[in-house]
Amino acid sequence: MELREIVRECERLYEDLELGSVRRWKEQNAGGRAVGYLPTYVPREILHAAGVLPVGILGAGEQLEIVRGDACFQSYICHLPRSVMELGLSGRLDVLDGMIFPSTCDVIRNLSGIWKLQFPAKYARYFDVPQNFETAVGGAFYERVLRELVDDMGRLTGRPPKECELRRSIRLYNENRRLVRELYELRAREPWRVPASESYLVLRAGMVLPVEEHSQVLREYLDEARAADRKMVDNARVVVTGAFCEQPPITLIRTLERAGCYVVHDDFMLVLRWLGDEVDDSDDPIGALRAAYLGYDEETSSRYVPDGQAKGAKLVEAVRANGAEGVVFAAPSFCDPALLDRPMLQRACDEAGISHTAFKYSENTGQLQPIREQAGTFADTIKLWGEA
């Protein structure tokens, strides 16, 4: 497929709130199950090994009028759970055989309970990850959580995943993560070849496609992007952070680009990159997933930074490693984790002499002009004065 076609196809998947691709997958895979998951992280390998299609549920963006979802949440709760409820209550998620709610924040946590109250007949699991990273303590707890998930998937499908199937899934996801990393590296190196608005859509396709198909999409996109004749312009290179859960609308990402920013790194859809690409596929697969989780020390707001590690160090490192000139703090309104982190991360940037700007959004933000002006001014400042 040509570049435009690939991106157009990914955009179609992004816009398809009816989850048509998931429905088609289930038709083609008799007896196959599909289970949704929310940000930030779930071990998709376990679902895949059991023959379950993991489906990332990231809300409805700006495409859906929220009515029933608003009736579930007060005005000061972020937007993502509203649209997830709207999707659920309108039947758009009926194709899913269950939902997993990771321990991202209090709202996602409570959403797991709301889901159980609203959809008592469907499988719903709160997926607790440890905040203690010692193998014998947090690791042992997490291993038990992983085994519970294995059992759940076995019950859901009637076919508990075998160790060899888990190892195979780990290999497939390692390959997918390797390709995602390649995409990020190419974008950081030559951002004019990989606009963030395109890479976002290509990555977003990984929320609904089987991992094998998504890896193929990534390969094709990478080949086409490398070969594309696209001119470099004098944009400011920025890292976008704070968007690890509720996603900005694609129009917001395009707005940043139109305002003169090359997004060379971001924290969108961390599930695609969590664990790195080196999960051991040779021996005990659950032990390998546990070890990879404990050993992966990237920062995000839902993960505790233990004593001895400097808060914000990873962000500064990402700025340096990706040759960024500034940081755009883009957090969803009412997102406690991202907004409570922000002053600490800004301080880390200040100490490292890194320019930054900040705004809030929601997944259905429509008023983009103020963001365009703010991002444009930020990009101009970087370009005109180097260190603003």
Add this chain to the structure above:
Amino acid sequence: MRTAIAREASMDRQKAMIADHFRELARAKEQGRKVVYTFVPGNLTELMLAFDVLPVHPEINALQSGMRKLSGEFIGEAERAGHSEDVCTYVKCDIGMMLKGNIGPTGEKLPEPDLLLLSYTGCFTFMKWFELLREKYRCPVAMLHVPYQADGEITPSMSTYVVQQLERDVIPKLQEVTGKSFDVDRLRELLACSARAEDDLVHVLESAKHRPSPIDAYFGGVYYIGPLFTAFRGTPEAADYYRLLREEVEARLEKGQGPVTPEGILDDERFRLVVEGPPNWTHFREFWKMFYDERAVVVASTYTKVGGVYDTGFRHDPARPLETLAEYCLGCYTNLSLPARVDMIVRYVQEYAADGFVINSIKSCNSFSAGQLVMLRDIEERTRRPGAFIETDLVDPRYFSASNVKNRLESYFQMLSQKQAVQA
């Protein structure tokens, strides 16, 4: 009709205990005492006292700042320092107080922490809060991750995880900070003392099953839980306080008296309510008055369970010191799933013969608030009792609209009144 009363002895006793504690805190550094900041839900007071450290609870400081009308200024200070208007106002109040010199409720400077004991129980924000404080104080953090009771039960895996963290992280850090070794027998003594106080607290809270209720289990309840939820659990002083409180409540019960309000004893209970959610602290008296002016008595509340759920039978057990601490942490109210919270409120409405329930939805507190609208509908459906939904905040005075809250409550009470008239 209200009967004027003299202050009850338990009120003065508690006031003296708190004043003593803050005096000790003010002298802590000169006396070489170690200070540990920690949170109310999942607090490990007995363990801290076994190491002879002085606990400081930032939420308590924030709520006291709210009651003393200082929180608005502190929140503004934090927002000027870069904190978002969207986030928890307890955190901002505490940060603002710190930026303004960390002067505590008694007007004396609070000592800086030697350790931040992050009991990460039922509130995600706690983690961010202590990450913020760690930056400021540059002191160690003992993280205790308490898994969420998503499926309405404490599993052996959860309990083991918490116990292991106590053994391998929390206790070693307390040892390191204090230079003292862990004395399990001392811990057992404190836990035994806790259990006695917990028995009496439950007796007090359950007295509200009588008609008329001798207590208000929300506005009065927040005072009753004070010693047990903060620095005093495990102490003989707390056990004495609860025995005294229990005797006072029993005396009121014998006389058929209602609860004590700021304007005297409420003798003619009209509405019996269950309340979900924390109170507003900036206008606490005004808020309470909206209830007792209508002769509405809160007979059970969930907020009085944030620092421990005791009325379902849990008691700290000295025979299993670390396991009991783990079970305590896991069982705190905001660590319960939404369905379990609904079950609890439904049970309260039924067992306490409530006419209805009120949800005070707190802008600051996602842990409590996210999902309350769904809870409202579920509880109404299951109990066939009407619910009221009001919105305020913990300590941000900008989010307390007295007229709106009063309007809603008055309409609700009118509705209850009509319902009573029809049933009569």
